Amino acid sequence: MLSLQVNQLTKVYSNHTLALNQISFKAKPGESVVILGANGSGKSTLLRCLVGLEKPTSGQVFLGNWEVTALPNARLRTVRRRVGMVFQHFNLVKNLSAFHNVLQGALGRSRGPWYWFPATAPAVERQRAMDCLAQVHLADLATQRVDTLSGGQQQRVAIARMLMQNPDIVLVDEPVASLDPKAGREVMDLLYTIVREQGLTMICNLHQLDLAMTYADRIIGLSSGQIVLDQPVTNVNSDALDWLYQRSAPKVQSEVIARR
Ligand code: ADP
Numbered sequence: 001m002l003s004l005q006v007n008q009l010t011k012v013y014s015n016h017t018l019a020l021n022q023i024s025f026k027a028k029p030g031e032s033v034v035i036l037g038a039n040g041s042g043k044s045t046l047l048r049c050l051v052g053l054e055k056p057t058s059g060q061v062f063l064g065n066w067e068v069t070a071l072p073n074a075r076l077r078t079v080r081r082r083v084g085m086v087f088q089h090f091n092l093v094k095n096l097s098a099f100h101n102v103l104q105g106a107l108g109r110s111r112g113p114w115y116w117f118p119a120t121a122p123a124v125e126r127q128r129a130m131d132c133l134a135q136v137h138l139a140d141l142a143t144q145r146v147d148t149l150s151g152g153q154q155q156r157v158a159i160a161r162m163l164m165q166n167p168d169i170v171l172v173d174e175p176v177a178s179l180d181p182k183a184g185r186e187v188m189d190l191l192y193t194i195v196r197e198q199g200l201t202m203i204c205n206l207h208q209l210d211l212a213m214t215y216a217d218r219i220i221g222l223s224s225g226q227i228v229l230d231q232p233v234t235n236v237n238s239d240a241l242d243w244l245y246q247r248s249a250p251k252v253q254s255e256v257i258a259r260r
Contacts, residue, residue, distance in 0.1 A: 001029035001201050002064040002082065002168040004050065009059035011045050011225075019045040020056065021225040030199045032192070036212045036229075037222035038245050043205040046222070047173050050203065051083050052076040063169065081108030084167030084200075086191070088174040090154045092146045098157045099142040102129040105164025132160040136190055152183030159191055170195060172204040176211070188215055209241045 004027040011020040019042045027033050035043050048054035050061055052068050061068040066079050085091075092101045100118045106125045118126070133139045136156035146154055155175060162170060175191060176184030192215050195202045206212050212219055212233070219236050221229030221244045229240060 001199060003027065003029050003062075004169060004201065004203065005060075005062040006046075006050070007060040007062075009046070009049060009061065010057050011042075011049060011054065012057045019225050020049070020059075023059070023222075023225070023227055025220055025227065025230060027201055027203060029201055032195060032200075032202045032215075032217045033204070033220055034212045034216035034218070034233075035203060035205045035220050035222060036209070036216075036241070036244065037207065039207060041222040042225040043207075043222055044173055045225075047171050047203065047205055050171060051080055051085070081165070082168045084162035084165050084170040086155070086158050086162050086170070086172040086175050088177045090146075090151075090158045090178075092154055092157055092161075094147040095145060097143050098133060098138055098146055098149065098153075098160075099129055101146055101157055102132050102160045102164050105129075105132070105161040108165060129160075129164055132163040133157075135163060135194060136160045150183065151179045152187055155179065155183075155187045156190060159187070159194065163194065167200065169201040170203070172202060174205050174207065177207070184211070209238070209245070212241070213238075 006023055006025050009020050009023040010018075012018050023046060035046060037043050045054060049056045050063070050068065052071065056069060059069065063079060063083070068076065068079060071079065093104070103118050103121055103125060106128070130139060130142065133142050136159050138153060138156055138160065141149065141153065146157055149157065172191070176187050179187060188211055213236070216233045218232050219229060220227055221241070223244055229236065229244060
């Protein structure tokens with residue numbers, strides 16, 4: 001598993017928006033961190049900077065021994081093969097089956113005509129794709145086009161595709177923001193069960209306080225692009241989280257996290 005280290009990461013967009021302001025944190029191999037913050041607090045920008053999809057204005061990101069922020073694009077693509085991503089809008093190929101979408105998670109390590117004709121994929125990859133679908137309880141819907149599946153099922157296909165990649169670290173951006181609460185809980189239960197069972201390092205963006213309190217081991221709170229909270233969830237109380245959402249000027253951590 002890969003560790004993650006972020007040093008003084010700052011991102012100023014071309015319209016002068018200061019999206020990230022001197023962000024620093026580390027995630028140990030196997031650690032599961034929730035980045036929590038209101039809309040516009042910088043969560044997506046941070047996640048994109050972690051894999052080089054966005055270039056920071058200054059600062060460094062290390063994934064294991066790779067300095068992501070210093071790698072040329074060709075090397076970045078190699079690093080991204082080790083990073084599983086799950087997005088709010090699933091990012092599936094809508095007119096393909098669940099099985100075919102999951103199989104595409106193997107593209108980083110193996111390519112061939114089976115990109116278009118999954119029946120020609122190596123047997124070992126086809127079996128693995130079925131195993132990944134079974135892990136998200138969708139083996140029986142393998143042949144169904146994903147645009148005929150519910151939102152929760154589509155997100156489970158996206159999780160299976162991420163597993164197919166065999167990643168060392170998982171970055172998840174608002175995984176349940178497009179789902180109803182029940183489907184959202186099911187997806188979160190599944191995601192966290194799998195991540196914990198496999199000991200994966202995970203960074204997960206969320207804006208729902210209740211989900212963060214239920215699933216996180218550690219919460220990093222962002223407000224206006226700054227870290228205003230970085231604590232194990234057991235040290236965080238609801239007042240601290242309410243404060244986070246008031247979007248007031250950043251305060252020092254010790255003022256906001258003390259349990260009453
Ligand atoms: P979150 O994911 O927490 O909603 P974002 O990272 O999307 O936050 O946005 C942080 C800030 O950066 C917001 O003020 C947003 O409007 C701004 N922002 C995001 N993307 C861009 C962009 N491509 N160009 C300019 N400003 C942006």
